Amino acid sequence: xxxxxxxxxxxxxxxxxxxxxxxxxxxxxxxxxxxxxxxxxxxxxxxxxxxxxxxxxxxxxxxxxxxxxxxxxxxxxxxxxxxxxxxxxxxxxxxxxxxxxxxxxxxxxxxxxxxxxxxxxxxxxxxxxxxxxxxxxxxxxxxxxxxxxxxxxxxxxxxxxxxxxxxxxxxxxxxxxxxxxxxxxxxxxxxxxxxxxxxxxxxxxxxxxxxxxxxxxxxxxxxxxxxxxxxxxxxxxxxxxxxxxxxxxxxxxxxxxxxxxxxxxxxxxxxxxxxxxxxxxxxxxxxxxxxxxxxxxxxxxxxxxxxxxxxxxxxxxxxxxxxxxxx
Amino acid sequence: xxxxxxxxxxxxxxxxxxxxxxxxxxxxxxxxxxxxxxxxxxxxxxxxxxxxxxxxxxxxxxxxxxxxxxxxxxxxxxxxxxxxxxxxxxxxxxxxxxxxxxxxxxxxxxxxxxxxxxxxxxxxxxx
Numbered sequence: 371x372x373x374x375x376x377x378x379x380x381x382x383x384x385x386x387x388x389x390x391x392x393x394x395x396x397x398x399x400x401x402x403x404x405x406x407x408x409x410x411x412x413x414x415x416x417x418x419x420x421x422x423x424x425x426x427x428x429x430x431x432x433x434x435x436x437x438x439x440x441x442x443x444x445x446x447x448x449x450x451x452x453x454x455x456x457x458x459x460x461x462x463x464x465x466x467x468x469x470x471x472x473x474x475x476x477x478x479x480x481x482x483x484x485x486x487x488x489x490x491x492x493x494x495x496x497x498x499x500x501x502x503x504x505x506x507x508x509x510x511x512x513x514x515x516x517x518x519x520x521x522x523x524x525x526x527x528x529x530x531x532x533x534x535x536x537x538x539x540x541x542x543x544x545x546x547x548x549x550x551x552x553x554x555x556x557x558x559x560x561x562x563x564x565x566x567x568x569x570x571x572x573x574x575x576x577x578x579x580x581x582x583x584x585x586x587x588x589x590x591x592x593x594x595x596x597x598x599x600x601x602x603x604x605x606x607x608x609x610x611x612x613x614x615x616x617x618x619x620x621x622x623x624x625x626x627x628x629x630x631x632x633x634x635x636x637x638x639x640x641x642x643x644x645x646x647x648x649x650x651x652x653x654x655x656x657x658x659x660x661x662x663x664x665x666x667x668x669x670x671x672x673x674x675x676x677x678x679x680x681x682x683x684x685x686x687x688x689x690x691x692x693x694x695x696x697x
Numbered sequence: 698x699x700x701x702x703x704x705x706x707x708x709x710x711x712x713x714x715x716x717x718x719x720x721x722x723x724x725x726x727x728x729x730x731x732x733x734x735x736x737x738x739x740x741x742x743x744x745x746x747x748x749x750x751x752x753x754x755x756x757x758x759x760x761x762x763x764x765x766x767x768x769x770x771x772x773x774x775x776x777x778x779x780x781x782x783x784x785x786x787x788x789x790x791x792x793x794x795x796x797x798x799x800x801x802x803x804x805x806x807x808x809x810x811x812x813x814x815x816x817x818x819x820x821x822x823x824x
Binding site for chain 2: 598602605658661662665666667669670
């Protein structure tokens, strides 16, 4: 069998070496290599041009001197662990540029083999400061927006207080309580970065002002709710709480409320059940709360709900598919 | 003078349930019959295609989906509509350049007025 390599013309080895040298030094990416002892033994030209240091200065652990003090330990630690496990890694850290400015780098490292044996690591880095700054600016904007939403709700409450000044009846208090419930739901969602929130947390937050566990018991498994559903359910529960405090089980010393829910084979079932409530006031008025509980919440959850006055007090029963959480 | 929207069937598409309730109240007070409120795109599309309708109010962003397919279905049937949106700038959608846009928060009377104006404009389109 012919073992020569007819595809490779004479002198190819020398050309190949030169071309590899060119790739290493002119590709717009910073490259490093470490040996079996995990110490770096080579850096390409773009790396050295970036740091403005000599190869000798960077060798061994010299490169780590340029890593930002806040990132240094994490960076060295992650590298050591990946090296020991001989597993690829990807990390971000700040490295000092020749002009003294720290730039964010994305460093991808990977083990390499020589003659079939593990021989060390190669790594390549790119400057991702631009993306990092954009992300930071975005986070600042989101924080600012959340702050403004809270502020705006507080302002709405202030305006309402001024507007209702001298107006008797329950309306001013009810309005204020509703805005409060909305603000609390928003705060919970803000903390969760508008990702789905746990129903247990939301219930605890909304019911807290209206009674402790001896009066207002709530119990159920974790159920993740998308943000829109969570806000709506918070408003609906708020209506149940205030109604109970005004007319229902929580308006008398011995009354009790049980708020329970369960998930069963893709179904979600929630029940608000009052005991020991005084007889329901005769009212044909279908107010905000009734509409939320009978129509808006079941429509949002694509389920059904029933609101009924029993001998012991108000009952609200919600049956729906388990809320779907995107992504 | 009769009610501004007396006898009109108005499709309401709005993903915030509380706002949907508010719009419903306002329109009913103005004499309209409300179809919906639809809170999701498929539901809104079904109503826009199948229900007898005279007018529509469309929230632009429905749980992250744009309402434009609903707008196209309405246009197909010559049902006039307005957009309601929380975004402060224009829709940026050349296809719907001439459609009136109400920017949230808007008042009930602004909503009724915007719909009433549609009724006055070019009645020939219905024939």
